Amino acid sequence: MSEKEQNEKKIIKVNEIENPALVYAMFEMKNKKSKEAEAKFISELRKATFITPAIIEVKGADGEFKVADSSTQQGETRIQFMMLTTESKDKFLPAFTSMEEVRKWRKEEKLQTVICNFDQYINIVTSD
Numbered sequence: 001m002s003e004k005e006q007n008e009k010k011i012i013k014v015n016e017i018e019n020p021a022l023v024y025a026m027f028e029m030k031n032k033k034s035k036e037a038e039a040k041f042i043s044e045l046r047k048a049t050f051i052t053p054a055i056i057e058v059k060g061a062d063g064e065f066k067v068a069d070s071s072t073q074q075g076e077t078r079i080q081f082m083m084l085t086t087e088s089k090d091k092f093l094p095a096f097t098s099m100e101e102v103r104k105w106r107k108e109e110k111l112q113t114v115i116c117n118f119d120q121y122i123n124i125v126t127s128d
Contacts, residue, residue: 012115014051019097022048046118050095051102053082054114068112079114081124093125 025044029037057065059076084092096102
């Protein structure tokens, strides 16, 4: 089985994502301010799994898109990522290291999210 096939079969549960090595590397980089700490942070960043808030809609039998009820719904899907905008109009796509961190930002029970790795996150940010 190829690596691609193995990754496609891997099921990631959003509540199990924690990224402790990345969180530690962020702490070390902030406190040590060294090239070694920065290199470790970048290394852990590239290995991390992120949680990104989104609005996920699935096309129903009536042809209308509606907010998905669950992650197992099938059909044509539309995803709108939740961007943050600063007062100076700069836009950012939040990437959280765990659901605990997501809940610090938004406490909604039914908040929809997308799970992505670093390369997928970069593709989202750089796409139109």
